[in-house]
Amino acid sequence: MAEINDVVYQSSLDINKKPHQVILSKTHLTWEAAVSRTCDGSPSSEPFIANKACRQIPLEELIAVCPEKSLNHSNTPTSARRKLGSPKHDTPLYIEMEPMHPVAFSIYVLNKTPNHKWRKKKVTFFCGEEKLCDTWVVKIKETLSDKRFNRPRSLLVFVNPFGGRRKAPSIYDCQIAPLFELAEIQTHVIKTTHANHAKEILAHYNLRTVDGVVCVGGDGMFTELLNGLLDRRQREAGILQTPQHSPLPPNLRIGIIPAGSTDAIVYTTTGINDPKTSALHIILGDSIGIDVCSIYSGQEFLRYSCSMLSYGYYGDMLKDSESNRWMGPSRYQLAGAKKFLGNRAYEGEVSFRLSSNTETNPKDKVFCVSGCNVCSFSKEKTDQQDSHSTDSITEISHDADGWHRFRGKFLAVASFTMSCRCKLAPIGPSPFCHLGDGTSDIMVVQHCSRIQFLRHLYRCSGTKANQFDFPFIKVFRVKEWSFKATEQKEEMSQSSPGKQNKSRECRTSVWNCDGEVLEQPNLNVRVHCQLVNLFARGIEDFDQERNFSSCCSLCE
Numbered sequence: 001m002a003e004i005n006d007v008v009y010q011s012s013l014d015i016n017k018k019p020h021q022v023i024l025s026k027t028h029l030t031w032e033a034a035v036s037r038t039c040d041g042s043p044s045s046e047p048f049i050a051n052k053a054c055r056q057i058p059l060e061e062l063i064a065v066c067p068e069k070s071l072n073h074s075n076t077p078t079s080a081r082r083k084l085g086s087p088k089h090d091t092p093l094y095i096e097m098e099p100m101h102p103v104a105f106s107i108y109v110l111n112k113t114p115n116h117k118w119r120k121k122k123v124t125f126f127c128g129e130e131k132l133c134d135t136w137v138v139k140i141k142e143t144l145s146d147k148r149f150n151r152p153r154s155l156l157v158f159v160n161p162f163g164g165r166r167k168a169p170s171i172y173d174c175q176i177a178p179l180f181e182l183a184e185i186q187t188h189v190i191k192t193t194h195a196n197h198a199k200e201i202l203a204h205y206n207l208r209t210v211d212g213v214v215c216v217g218g219d220g221m222f223t224e225l226l227n228g229l230l231d232r233r234q235r236e237a238g239i240l241q242t243p244q245h246s247p248l249p250p251n252l253r254i255g256i257i258p259a260g261s262t263d264a265i266v267y268t269t270t271g272i273n274d275p276k277t278s279a280l281h282i283i284l285g286d287s288i289g290i291d292v293c294s295i296y297s298g299q300e301f302l303r304y305s306c307s308m309l310s311y312g313y314y315g316d317m318l319k320d321s322e323s324n325r326w327m328g329p330s331r332y333q334l335a336g337a338k339k340f341l342g343n344r345a346y347e348g349e350v351s352f353r354l355s356s357n358t359e360t361n362p363k364d365k366v367f368c369v370s371g372c373n374v375c376s377f378s379k380e381k382t383d384q385q386d387s388h389s390t391d392s393i394t395e396i397s398h399d400a401d402g403w404h405r406f407r408g409k410f411l412a413v414a415s416f417t418m419s420c421r422c423k424l425a426p427i428g429p430s431p432f433c434h435l436g437d438g439t440s441d442i443m444v445v446q447h448c449s450r451i452q453f454l455r456h457l458y459r460c461s462g463t464k465a466n467q468f469d470f471p472f473i474k475v476f477r478v479k480e481w482s483f484k485a486t487e488q489k490e491e492m493s494q495s496s497p498g499k500q501n502k503s504r505e506c507r508t509s510v511w512n513c514d515g516e517v518l519e520q521p522n523l524n525v526r527v528h529c530q531l532v533n534l535f536a537r538g539i540e541d542f543d544q545e546r547n548f549s550s551c552c553s554l555c556e
Ligand SMILES: Nc1ncnc2c1ncn2[C@@H]1O[C@H](COP(=O)(O)OP(=O)(O)OP(=O)(O)O)[C@@H](O)[C@H]1O
Pocket: 160, 161, 162, 163, 164, 165, 192, 193, 194, 195, 196, 197, 216, 217, 218, 219, 220, 221, 222, 224, 259, 260, 261, 262, 263, 264, 514, 515, 516
Protein backbone atom coordinates (compact mmCIF):
# COMPACT_ATOMS: atom_id res chain seq x y z
CA MET A 1 0.00 0.00 0.00
CA ALA A 2 1.33 3.42 -0.91
CA GLU A 3 2.45 5.71 1.88
CA ILE A 4 -0.24 7.62 3.76
CA ASN A 5 0.57 10.68 5.82
CA ASP A 6 -0.81 11.49 9.29
CA VAL A 7 -1.84 7.93 10.13
CA VAL A 8 -4.13 7.87 13.16
CA TYR A 9 -4.76 4.14 13.32
CA GLN A 10 -4.46 1.04 11.18
CA SER A 11 -5.11 -2.67 11.35
CA SER A 12 -6.27 -5.61 9.32
CA LEU A 13 -10.09 -5.95 9.09
CA ASP A 14 -12.45 -8.04 7.01
CA ILE A 15 -14.76 -6.54 4.42
CA ASN A 16 -17.11 -8.97 2.68
CA LYS A 17 -15.18 -11.81 4.34
CA LYS A 18 -11.90 -10.73 2.73
CA PRO A 19 -9.01 -9.37 4.77
CA HIS A 20 -8.11 -5.73 4.14
CA GLN A 21 -5.49 -3.37 5.47
CA VAL A 22 -7.46 -0.38 6.80
CA ILE A 23 -5.84 2.96 7.55
CA LEU A 24 -7.37 5.99 9.24
CA SER A 25 -5.46 9.19 8.59
CA LYS A 26 -6.42 12.73 9.63
CA THR A 27 -8.00 13.25 6.25
CA HIS A 28 -9.04 9.86 4.83
CA LEU A 29 -10.18 6.37 5.58
CA THR A 30 -8.44 3.94 3.21
CA TRP A 31 -8.58 0.21 2.73
CA GLU A 32 -6.92 -2.22 0.41
CA ALA A 33 -7.44 -5.95 -0.07
CA ALA A 34 -4.54 -7.63 1.69
CA VAL A 35 -3.82 -9.99 -1.23
CA SER A 36 -4.10 -7.46 -4.00
CA ARG A 37 -1.29 -5.79 -5.90
CA THR A 38 0.15 -2.69 -4.34
CA CYS A 39 -0.77 0.67 -5.76
CA ASP A 40 2.66 1.35 -7.17
CA GLY A 41 3.06 3.14 -10.44
CA SER A 42 0.32 5.68 -9.69
CA PRO A 43 1.09 9.29 -8.95
CA SER A 44 1.66 9.68 -5.22
CA SER A 45 -1.12 12.29 -4.87
CA GLU A 46 -3.74 9.76 -6.06
CA PRO A 47 -2.27 6.46 -5.05
CA PHE A 48 -5.45 4.40 -4.96
CA ILE A 49 -7.42 5.44 -7.95
CA ALA A 50 -5.74 3.03 -10.32
CA ASN A 51 -6.32 0.00 -8.16
CA LYS A 52 -9.92 -1.14 -7.82
CA ALA A 53 -9.04 -3.10 -4.67
CA CYS A 54 -8.17 0.19 -2.94
CA ARG A 55 -10.78 2.53 -1.50
CA GLN A 56 -10.15 6.00 -0.18
CA ILE A 57 -12.86 8.08 1.48
CA PRO A 58 -12.24 11.71 2.41
CA LEU A 59 -13.40 12.17 6.00
CA GLU A 60 -15.47 15.17 4.87
CA GLU A 61 -17.70 12.57 3.23
CA LEU A 62 -17.96 10.19 6.13
CA ILE A 63 -21.46 10.57 7.54
CA ALA A 64 -21.28 8.31 10.58
CA VAL A 65 -19.65 5.30 12.17
CA CYS A 66 -21.61 2.78 14.26
CA PRO A 67 -20.86 -0.48 16.03
CA GLU A 68 -22.91 -3.34 14.55
CA LYS A 69 -24.53 -4.77 17.65
CA SER A 70 -26.46 -7.47 15.83
CA LEU A 71 -23.75 -8.74 13.51
CA ASN A 72 -21.68 -11.84 13.78
CA HIS A 73 -19.23 -13.13 11.24
CA SER A 74 -17.87 -16.50 10.23
CA ASN A 75 -14.48 -15.29 11.44
CA THR A 76 -15.86 -14.45 14.84
CA PRO A 77 -13.72 -16.22 17.42
CA THR A 78 -15.24 -18.98 19.48
CA SER A 79 -15.40 -16.68 22.49
CA ALA A 80 -18.48 -15.29 20.86
CA ARG A 81 -20.09 -18.73 20.68
CA ARG A 82 -21.54 -20.68 23.59
CA LYS A 83 -20.77 -24.40 23.97
CA LEU A 84 -23.83 -26.58 24.44
CA GLY A 85 -24.18 -30.06 25.86
CA SER A 86 -21.92 -32.21 27.90
CA PRO A 87 -18.14 -31.77 27.70
CA LYS A 88 -18.02 -35.57 27.32
CA HIS A 89 -19.39 -35.28 23.79
CA ASP A 90 -16.74 -35.91 21.16
CA THR A 91 -18.12 -33.17 18.96
CA PRO A 92 -19.27 -30.22 21.00
CA LEU A 93 -22.50 -28.52 19.88
CA TYR A 94 -22.34 -24.80 19.38
CA ILE A 95 -25.19 -22.34 19.19
CA GLU A 96 -24.57 -18.92 17.64
CA MET A 97 -25.12 -16.29 20.32
CA GLU A 98 -25.41 -12.61 19.67
CA PRO A 99 -22.08 -11.26 20.90
CA MET A 100 -22.21 -9.29 24.14
CA HIS A 101 -20.19 -6.60 22.42
CA PRO A 102 -20.02 -5.77 18.77
CA VAL A 103 -17.25 -7.26 16.71
CA ALA A 104 -18.08 -5.28 13.59
CA PHE A 105 -18.69 -1.64 12.77
CA SER A 106 -20.15 0.14 9.78
CA ILE A 107 -19.34 3.42 8.20
CA TYR A 108 -21.89 5.46 6.27
CA VAL A 109 -20.38 7.29 3.35
CA LEU A 110 -21.76 10.04 1.15
CA ASN A 111 -23.07 8.73 -2.15
CA LYS A 112 -23.61 11.47 -4.72
CA THR A 113 -26.26 10.46 -7.23
CA PRO A 114 -27.40 12.42 -10.31
CA ASN A 115 -29.22 15.74 -10.02
CA HIS A 116 -27.40 16.73 -6.82
CA LYS A 117 -29.26 14.11 -4.80
CA TRP A 118 -27.26 12.71 -1.92
CA ARG A 119 -27.67 9.40 -0.18
CA LYS A 120 -25.70 7.36 2.32
CA LYS A 121 -23.88 4.14 1.56
CA LYS A 122 -22.85 1.56 4.14
CA VAL A 123 -19.61 -0.39 4.37
CA THR A 124 -19.14 -2.93 7.18
CA PHE A 125 -15.80 -3.88 8.70
CA PHE A 126 -15.44 -7.09 10.72
CA CYS A 127 -12.90 -6.85 13.49
CA GLY A 128 -12.96 -10.33 14.99
CA GLU A 129 -12.74 -9.02 18.53
CA GLU A 130 -14.66 -6.42 20.45
CA LYS A 131 -11.68 -4.43 21.69
CA LEU A 132 -10.43 -3.77 18.18
CA CYS A 133 -13.95 -2.82 17.12
CA ASP A 134 -14.30 -0.36 20.01
CA THR A 135 -10.93 1.17 19.23
CA TRP A 136 -11.81 1.71 15.58
CA VAL A 137 -15.15 3.34 16.40
CA VAL A 138 -13.56 5.63 18.98
CA LYS A 139 -10.66 6.61 16.71
CA ILE A 140 -12.94 7.45 13.78
CA LYS A 141 -15.32 9.44 15.97
CA GLU A 142 -12.48 11.36 17.60
CA THR A 143 -11.01 12.25 14.22
CA LEU A 144 -14.37 13.36 12.84
CA SER A 145 -15.02 15.57 15.85
CA ASP A 146 -12.04 17.74 14.95
CA LYS A 147 -13.05 21.42 14.69
CA ARG A 148 -11.93 21.66 11.09
CA PHE A 149 -14.87 19.48 10.00
CA ASN A 150 -17.21 22.01 11.62
CA ARG A 151 -19.99 19.45 12.16
CA PRO A 152 -22.96 20.32 14.34
CA ARG A 153 -23.39 18.25 17.49
CA SER A 154 -26.63 19.82 18.56
CA LEU A 155 -29.46 21.49 16.63
CA LEU A 156 -32.63 23.42 17.32
CA VAL A 157 -35.22 22.21 14.81
CA PHE A 158 -38.50 23.95 13.92
CA VAL A 159 -41.08 21.89 12.07
CA ASN A 160 -43.81 23.87 10.29
CA PRO A 161 -46.89 21.61 9.99
CA PHE A 162 -48.64 24.29 7.95
CA GLY A 163 -46.31 24.84 4.95
CA GLY A 164 -46.30 23.20 1.52
CA ARG A 165 -48.29 19.98 1.37
CA ARG A 166 -48.38 19.89 5.20
CA LYS A 167 -46.01 16.97 5.27
CA ALA A 168 -43.21 18.54 7.32
CA PRO A 169 -43.86 16.47 10.50
CA SER A 170 -43.82 13.15 8.67
CA ILE A 171 -40.81 14.18 6.55
CA TYR A 172 -38.93 14.99 9.74
CA ASP A 173 -40.00 11.93 11.72
CA CYS A 174 -39.57 9.35 8.95
CA GLN A 175 -36.63 10.64 6.91
CA ILE A 176 -34.61 13.12 8.92
CA ALA A 177 -34.72 12.16 12.60
CA PRO A 178 -33.17 8.71 11.88
CA LEU A 179 -30.30 10.37 9.98
CA PHE A 180 -29.59 12.85 12.77
CA GLU A 181 -29.70 9.97 15.24
CA LEU A 182 -27.26 7.96 13.15
CA ALA A 183 -24.88 10.92 13.14
CA GLU A 184 -25.40 11.34 16.90
CA ILE A 185 -26.70 14.88 16.59
CA GLN A 186 -28.71 16.01 19.60
CA THR A 187 -31.92 17.76 18.61
CA HIS A 188 -34.49 19.93 20.28
CA VAL A 189 -37.51 19.68 18.00
CA ILE A 190 -40.33 22.22 18.15
CA LYS A 191 -43.46 21.89 16.07
CA THR A 192 -44.65 25.44 15.42
CA THR A 193 -48.21 26.30 16.35
CA HIS A 194 -48.55 29.67 14.63
CA ALA A 195 -46.79 32.04 12.22
CA ASN A 196 -43.83 33.76 13.95
CA HIS A 197 -43.66 31.07 16.62
CA ALA A 198 -40.07 30.20 15.64
CA LYS A 199 -39.11 33.87 15.62
CA GLU A 200 -40.55 34.34 19.11
CA ILE A 201 -38.57 31.37 20.41
CA LEU A 202 -35.36 32.58 18.78
CA ALA A 203 -35.71 35.89 20.61
CA HIS A 204 -35.05 34.18 23.99
CA TYR A 205 -33.66 30.70 23.40
CA ASN A 206 -30.27 29.87 24.90
CA LEU A 207 -28.50 29.71 21.55
CA ARG A 208 -25.21 28.74 23.18
CA THR A 209 -26.58 25.23 23.63
CA VAL A 210 -26.86 24.59 19.88
CA ASP A 211 -24.58 24.59 16.84
CA GLY A 212 -27.25 25.45 14.34
CA VAL A 213 -30.90 26.16 13.73
CA VAL A 214 -32.90 24.12 11.25
CA CYS A 215 -36.35 24.55 9.77
CA VAL A 216 -38.48 21.89 8.16
CA GLY A 217 -40.55 24.02 5.84
CA GLY A 218 -40.31 26.36 2.89
CA ASP A 219 -38.82 29.73 2.04
CA GLY A 220 -41.21 31.56 4.37
CA MET A 221 -40.16 29.42 7.30
CA PHE A 222 -36.48 29.89 6.50
CA THR A 223 -37.02 33.64 6.35
CA GLU A 224 -38.60 33.51 9.78
CA LEU A 225 -35.45 31.88 11.18
CA LEU A 226 -33.24 34.32 9.29
CA ASN A 227 -35.12 37.28 10.75
CA GLY A 228 -35.25 35.73 14.22
CA LEU A 229 -31.48 35.18 14.35
CA LEU A 230 -30.58 38.53 12.82
CA ASP A 231 -32.96 40.50 15.06
CA ARG A 232 -31.57 38.76 18.11
CA ARG A 233 -27.97 39.44 17.07
CA GLN A 234 -28.59 43.15 16.45
CA ARG A 235 -30.52 43.55 19.69
CA GLU A 236 -27.78 41.90 21.75
CA ALA A 237 -25.06 43.92 20.03
CA GLY A 238 -27.05 47.16 20.41
CA ILE A 239 -27.07 47.70 16.62
CA LEU A 240 -29.89 49.90 15.36
CA GLN A 241 -31.78 48.55 12.39
CA THR A 242 -31.73 51.65 10.23
CA PRO A 243 -30.57 52.16 6.64
CA GLN A 244 -27.42 53.81 8.04
CA HIS A 245 -26.27 50.76 10.02
CA SER A 246 -24.86 47.51 8.73
CA PRO A 247 -26.21 44.41 10.48
CA LEU A 248 -23.87 41.97 12.21
CA PRO A 249 -23.91 38.31 11.16
CA PRO A 250 -25.53 35.72 13.45
CA ASN A 251 -23.22 33.16 15.05
CA LEU A 252 -25.19 30.13 13.98
CA ARG A 253 -25.67 28.42 10.64
CA ILE A 254 -29.17 27.77 9.35
CA GLY A 255 -30.28 24.50 7.80
CA ILE A 256 -33.36 23.95 5.66
CA ILE A 257 -35.10 20.63 5.27
CA PRO A 258 -37.41 21.35 2.34
CA ALA A 259 -41.12 20.89 3.04
CA GLY A 260 -42.56 24.06 1.52
CA SER A 261 -44.26 25.04 -1.71
CA THR A 262 -41.43 26.66 -3.68
CA ASP A 263 -38.31 25.74 -1.67
CA ALA A 264 -36.30 28.14 -3.84
CA ILE A 265 -33.63 28.75 -1.19
CA VAL A 266 -32.85 25.11 -0.59
CA TYR A 267 -32.99 24.39 -4.33
CA THR A 268 -30.56 27.19 -5.09
CA THR A 269 -28.11 26.34 -2.32
CA THR A 270 -28.06 22.53 -2.75
CA GLY A 271 -29.27 22.02 -6.35
CA ILE A 272 -32.35 20.03 -5.36
CA ASN A 273 -35.24 20.12 -2.90
CA ASP A 274 -34.67 16.78 -1.30
CA PRO A 275 -35.03 16.42 2.49
CA LYS A 276 -32.41 13.68 2.92
CA THR A 277 -29.86 15.56 0.81
CA SER A 278 -30.34 18.62 3.00
CA ALA A 279 -29.95 16.56 6.16
CA LEU A 280 -26.65 15.18 4.84
CA HIS A 281 -25.39 18.71 4.09
CA ILE A 282 -26.18 19.55 7.72
CA ILE A 283 -24.57 16.42 9.16
CA LEU A 284 -21.38 16.90 7.13
CA GLY A 285 -21.14 20.48 8.41
CA ASP A 286 -21.32 22.23 5.04
CA SER A 287 -21.25 25.98 5.13
CA ILE A 288 -21.92 28.71 2.61
CA GLY A 289 -22.34 32.44 3.12
CA ILE A 290 -25.35 33.94 1.40
CA ASP A 291 -26.34 37.54 0.73
CA VAL A 292 -29.14 39.09 2.74
CA CYS A 293 -31.16 42.21 1.92
CA SER A 294 -32.28 44.57 4.66
CA ILE A 295 -35.58 46.18 3.75
CA TYR A 296 -36.79 49.56 5.00
CA SER A 297 -39.78 51.75 4.38
CA GLY A 298 -38.20 55.18 4.83
CA GLN A 299 -36.29 54.88 8.11
CA GLU A 300 -38.50 52.05 9.37
CA PHE A 301 -36.89 48.62 9.28
CA LEU A 302 -39.24 45.98 7.88
CA ARG A 303 -37.33 42.71 7.56
CA TYR A 304 -34.52 40.73 5.99
CA SER A 305 -34.88 38.75 2.80
CA CYS A 306 -32.61 36.61 0.67
CA SER A 307 -34.51 35.20 -2.31
CA MET A 308 -37.08 37.11 -4.38
CA LEU A 309 -38.57 40.49 -3.55
CA SER A 310 -41.13 41.35 -6.16
CA TYR A 311 -43.83 43.95 -6.83
CA GLY A 312 -46.68 43.86 -9.34
CA TYR A 313 -47.28 40.46 -10.90
CA TYR A 314 -45.62 38.25 -8.24
CA GLY A 315 -46.92 40.42 -5.37
CA ASP A 316 -50.52 40.30 -6.58
CA MET A 317 -50.16 36.60 -7.31
CA LEU A 318 -48.96 35.90 -3.77
CA LYS A 319 -51.70 37.96 -2.14
CA ASP A 320 -54.34 36.21 -4.19
CA SER A 321 -52.87 32.76 -3.45
CA GLU A 322 -52.93 33.10 0.36
CA SER A 323 -56.66 32.33 0.57
CA ASN A 324 -56.04 29.07 -1.29
CA ARG A 325 -53.31 27.67 0.98
CA TRP A 326 -55.31 24.46 1.25
CA MET A 327 -54.32 23.77 -2.37
CA GLY A 328 -50.64 23.51 -1.43
CA PRO A 329 -48.07 24.53 -4.07
CA SER A 330 -50.64 24.63 -6.91
CA ARG A 331 -52.20 27.73 -5.36
CA TYR A 332 -49.39 29.73 -6.98
CA GLN A 333 -50.18 28.43 -10.48
CA LEU A 334 -53.88 29.29 -10.14
CA ALA A 335 -53.20 32.78 -8.79
CA GLY A 336 -50.40 33.21 -11.35
CA ALA A 337 -52.80 32.44 -14.21
CA LYS A 338 -55.42 34.87 -12.83
CA LYS A 339 -52.95 37.70 -12.45
CA PHE A 340 -51.48 36.99 -15.85
CA LEU A 341 -54.94 37.46 -17.41
CA GLY A 342 -55.37 40.70 -15.42
CA ASN A 343 -52.19 42.11 -17.04
CA ARG A 344 -52.10 44.84 -14.43
CA ALA A 345 -49.33 47.44 -14.59
CA TYR A 346 -48.24 49.83 -11.84
CA GLU A 347 -46.46 53.14 -12.02
CA GLY A 348 -43.35 53.70 -10.05
CA GLU A 349 -39.76 54.78 -9.88
CA VAL A 350 -36.91 52.33 -9.38
CA SER A 351 -33.59 53.77 -8.19
CA PHE A 352 -30.42 51.78 -7.68
CA ARG A 353 -26.69 51.81 -7.23
CA LEU A 354 -24.95 49.38 -9.53
CA SER A 355 -22.60 46.69 -8.31
CA SER A 356 -19.01 47.86 -7.89
CA ASN A 357 -17.87 44.76 -9.74
CA THR A 358 -18.33 45.73 -13.36
CA GLU A 359 -17.01 42.39 -14.57
CA THR A 360 -20.23 40.55 -13.78
CA ASN A 361 -23.77 41.23 -14.91
CA PRO A 362 -27.15 39.45 -14.91
CA LYS A 363 -26.69 38.18 -18.49
CA ASP A 364 -23.05 37.14 -18.32
CA LYS A 365 -23.73 33.38 -18.54
CA VAL A 366 -21.63 32.71 -15.43
CA PHE A 367 -23.44 30.36 -13.08
CA CYS A 368 -22.80 30.50 -9.35
CA VAL A 369 -21.34 27.10 -8.44
CA SER A 370 -19.92 25.60 -5.30
CA GLY A 371 -16.67 27.43 -4.47
CA CYS A 372 -17.69 30.27 -6.84
CA ASN A 373 -14.83 32.70 -7.58
CA VAL A 374 -17.17 35.67 -7.97
CA CYS A 375 -18.54 35.10 -4.46
CA SER A 376 -15.10 34.47 -2.91
CA PHE A 377 -13.75 37.64 -4.48
CA SER A 378 -16.81 39.66 -3.38
CA LYS A 379 -16.44 38.55 0.22
CA GLU A 380 -12.85 39.79 0.27
CA LYS A 381 -13.96 43.13 -1.14
CA THR A 382 -16.94 43.62 1.17
CA ASP A 383 -15.25 46.07 3.46
CA GLN A 384 -13.77 48.13 0.67
CA GLN A 385 -17.02 49.03 -1.06
CA ASP A 386 -16.88 51.98 -3.39
CA SER A 387 -19.57 53.77 -5.30
CA HIS A 388 -18.16 53.23 -8.77
CA SER A 389 -20.79 52.50 -11.37
CA THR A 390 -20.95 52.14 -15.14
CA ASP A 391 -22.38 54.75 -17.44
CA SER A 392 -23.50 52.28 -20.05
CA ILE A 393 -27.21 52.57 -19.35
CA THR A 394 -28.55 55.35 -21.49
CA GLU A 395 -32.30 54.93 -21.06
CA ILE A 396 -32.19 56.02 -17.47
CA SER A 397 -30.99 59.08 -15.64
CA HIS A 398 -28.21 58.91 -13.12
CA ASP A 399 -27.09 61.29 -10.44
CA ALA A 400 -23.63 62.33 -9.43
CA ASP A 401 -24.04 60.22 -6.26
CA GLY A 402 -24.10 57.04 -8.34
CA TRP A 403 -27.86 56.52 -8.16
CA HIS A 404 -29.66 55.58 -11.36
CA ARG A 405 -33.38 56.25 -11.73
CA PHE A 406 -35.92 54.55 -13.89
CA ARG A 407 -39.57 55.64 -14.10
CA GLY A 408 -42.41 53.89 -15.85
CA LYS A 409 -45.38 51.60 -15.83
CA PHE A 410 -44.36 48.11 -14.79
CA LEU A 411 -45.96 44.69 -14.88
CA ALA A 412 -43.34 43.53 -12.40
CA VAL A 413 -40.33 44.79 -10.53
CA ALA A 414 -38.30 42.01 -8.96
CA SER A 415 -35.02 41.77 -7.13
CA PHE A 416 -33.31 38.38 -7.01
CA THR A 417 -30.58 38.01 -4.43
CA MET A 418 -30.02 34.44 -5.53
CA SER A 419 -31.04 32.74 -8.77
CA CYS A 420 -34.18 31.33 -7.06
CA ARG A 421 -34.15 27.92 -8.71
CA CYS A 422 -37.27 25.90 -8.12
CA LYS A 423 -39.40 23.28 -9.87
CA LEU A 424 -41.16 25.96 -11.94
CA ALA A 425 -37.88 27.60 -12.96
CA PRO A 426 -35.09 24.96 -12.96
CA ILE A 427 -32.21 27.40 -13.50
CA GLY A 428 -34.02 30.22 -11.76
CA PRO A 429 -35.75 33.41 -12.86
CA SER A 430 -32.32 35.11 -12.67
CA PRO A 431 -29.98 32.25 -13.64
CA PHE A 432 -26.64 34.03 -13.25
CA CYS A 433 -27.34 35.63 -9.90
CA HIS A 434 -24.74 34.77 -7.22
CA LEU A 435 -25.37 33.47 -3.74
CA GLY A 436 -22.70 35.51 -2.04
CA ASP A 437 -21.48 38.39 -4.22
CA GLY A 438 -23.16 41.18 -2.23
CA THR A 439 -25.54 42.08 -5.05
CA SER A 440 -29.08 41.52 -6.27
CA ASP A 441 -30.30 41.40 -9.85
CA ILE A 442 -33.11 43.90 -10.36
CA MET A 443 -35.49 43.03 -13.17
CA VAL A 444 -38.01 45.51 -14.46
CA VAL A 445 -40.76 44.26 -16.76
CA GLN A 446 -42.30 47.24 -18.54
CA HIS A 447 -45.95 47.21 -19.44
CA CYS A 448 -46.31 44.92 -22.43
CA SER A 449 -48.95 42.71 -24.00
CA ARG A 450 -50.02 39.44 -22.43
CA ILE A 451 -48.38 37.45 -25.18
CA GLN A 452 -45.06 39.22 -24.62
CA PHE A 453 -45.23 38.66 -20.87
CA LEU A 454 -46.18 35.03 -21.43
CA ARG A 455 -43.09 34.58 -23.59
CA HIS A 456 -40.97 35.93 -20.74
CA LEU A 457 -42.63 33.64 -18.16
CA TYR A 458 -42.33 30.67 -20.46
CA ARG A 459 -38.61 31.30 -20.88
CA CYS A 460 -38.26 31.51 -17.07
CA SER A 461 -39.54 27.97 -16.89
CA GLY A 462 -36.92 26.73 -19.37
CA THR A 463 -33.17 26.25 -19.28
CA LYS A 464 -31.94 28.53 -22.08
CA ALA A 465 -31.44 31.52 -19.78
CA ASN A 466 -32.93 33.91 -22.32
CA GLN A 467 -35.79 35.36 -20.24
CA PHE A 468 -34.22 38.82 -20.14
CA ASP A 469 -33.75 39.05 -23.91
CA PHE A 470 -36.76 41.25 -24.57
CA PRO A 471 -36.88 44.98 -25.23
CA PHE A 472 -39.49 45.44 -22.47
CA ILE A 473 -37.22 43.90 -19.84
CA LYS A 474 -34.35 45.70 -18.13
CA VAL A 475 -32.05 44.00 -15.68
CA PHE A 476 -29.27 45.42 -13.51
CA ARG A 477 -26.88 44.03 -10.93
CA VAL A 478 -27.16 46.31 -7.90
CA LYS A 479 -26.00 46.62 -4.30
CA GLU A 480 -28.70 49.00 -3.11
CA TRP A 481 -32.04 50.02 -4.54
CA SER A 482 -35.35 51.64 -3.77
CA PHE A 483 -38.84 51.74 -5.18
CA LYS A 484 -41.40 54.50 -5.02
CA ALA A 485 -44.96 54.04 -6.25
CA THR A 486 -45.94 57.08 -8.27
CA GLU A 487 -49.33 58.54 -9.13
CA GLN A 488 -51.27 56.32 -11.52
CA LYS A 489 -52.49 58.27 -14.53
CA GLU A 490 -55.58 56.20 -15.31
CA GLU A 491 -57.86 57.36 -18.11
CA MET A 492 -60.99 58.65 -16.40
CA SER A 493 -64.13 57.95 -18.25
CA GLN A 494 -66.61 60.84 -17.90
CA SER A 495 -69.47 58.64 -19.01
CA SER A 496 -69.04 55.87 -16.43
CA PRO A 497 -68.40 57.18 -12.91
CA GLY A 498 -68.52 53.64 -11.47
CA LYS A 499 -65.59 52.70 -13.61
CA GLN A 500 -63.83 55.87 -12.53
CA ASN A 501 -64.05 54.86 -8.86
CA LYS A 502 -62.83 51.38 -9.66
CA SER A 503 -59.81 52.71 -11.50
CA ARG A 504 -58.85 54.71 -8.43
CA GLU A 505 -58.72 51.57 -6.28
CA CYS A 506 -55.59 49.47 -5.83
CA ARG A 507 -53.18 51.88 -7.46
CA THR A 508 -50.35 50.11 -5.80
CA SER A 509 -49.42 46.48 -5.63
CA VAL A 510 -47.83 44.65 -2.69
CA TRP A 511 -44.36 43.10 -2.38
CA ASN A 512 -43.79 39.40 -2.41
CA CYS A 513 -40.91 39.05 0.05
CA ASP A 514 -39.68 35.43 0.15
CA GLY A 515 -43.31 34.39 -0.15
CA GLU A 516 -44.67 36.78 2.50
CA VAL A 517 -46.77 39.83 1.66
CA LEU A 518 -45.32 43.27 2.44
CA GLU A 519 -48.02 45.93 2.15
CA GLN A 520 -45.76 49.02 2.05
CA PRO A 521 -45.17 49.91 -1.61
CA ASN A 522 -42.22 52.23 -1.07
CA LEU A 523 -39.07 50.39 -0.06
CA ASN A 524 -35.33 50.97 0.33
CA VAL A 525 -33.19 47.87 0.14
CA ARG A 526 -29.50 47.19 0.80
CA VAL A 527 -27.64 43.96 0.08
CA HIS A 528 -25.24 42.60 2.72
CA CYS A 529 -22.59 40.29 1.35
CA GLN A 530 -22.75 36.75 2.83
CA LEU A 531 -24.41 37.92 6.02
CA VAL A 532 -25.61 34.45 7.03
CA ASN A 533 -24.22 30.97 6.70
CA LEU A 534 -26.29 28.01 5.62
CA PHE A 535 -25.58 24.31 5.96
CA ALA A 536 -25.03 23.96 2.20
CA ARG A 537 -22.23 24.30 -0.36
CA GLY A 538 -23.86 25.77 -3.46
CA ILE A 539 -24.51 23.84 -6.65
CA GLU A 540 -21.71 21.50 -7.49
CA ASP A 541 -20.26 21.74 -10.94
CA PHE A 542 -21.35 18.82 -13.13
CA ASP A 543 -17.79 18.14 -14.33
CA GLN A 544 -16.60 17.92 -10.75
CA GLU A 545 -19.30 15.39 -10.04
CA ARG A 546 -18.34 13.29 -13.02
CA ASN A 547 -14.69 13.25 -11.90
CA PHE A 548 -15.77 12.25 -8.44
CA SER A 549 -17.77 9.28 -9.60
CA SER A 550 -14.90 7.91 -11.66
CA CYS A 551 -12.50 8.06 -8.73
CA CYS A 552 -14.63 6.47 -6.02
CA SER A 553 -15.94 3.00 -6.53
CA LEU A 554 -18.52 3.51 -3.79
CA CYS A 555 -20.31 5.81 -6.15
CA GLU A 556 -20.30 3.54 -9.16
N1 LIG B 1 -48.27 26.30 12.83
C1 LIG B 1 -48.36 27.26 11.94
N2 LIG B 1 -49.55 27.73 11.51
C2 LIG B 1 -49.64 28.70 10.58
N3 LIG B 1 -48.57 29.28 9.98
C3 LIG B 1 -47.36 28.86 10.35
C4 LIG B 1 -47.18 27.85 11.35
N4 LIG B 1 -45.85 27.64 11.52
C5 LIG B 1 -45.23 28.49 10.67
N5 LIG B 1 -46.12 29.22 9.97
C6 LIG B 1 -45.87 30.20 8.89
O1 LIG B 1 -46.10 29.57 7.63
C7 LIG B 1 -45.46 30.34 6.63
C8 LIG B 1 -45.22 29.56 5.36
O2 LIG B 1 -44.52 28.42 5.63
P1 LIG B 1 -43.48 27.74 4.65
O3 LIG B 1 -42.56 28.69 4.07
O4 LIG B 1 -42.90 26.61 5.43
O5 LIG B 1 -44.41 27.09 3.51
P2 LIG B 1 -44.86 27.59 2.08
O6 LIG B 1 -45.21 29.03 2.13
O7 LIG B 1 -45.89 26.64 1.64
O8 LIG B 1 -43.56 27.35 1.20
P3 LIG B 1 -42.68 28.36 0.31
O9 LIG B 1 -42.35 29.52 1.18
O10 LIG B 1 -41.48 27.54 -0.07
O11 LIG B 1 -43.49 28.75 -0.89
C9 LIG B 1 -44.18 30.80 7.30
O12 LIG B 1 -43.90 32.12 6.95
C10 LIG B 1 -44.45 30.68 8.80
O13 LIG B 1 -44.37 31.93 9.46
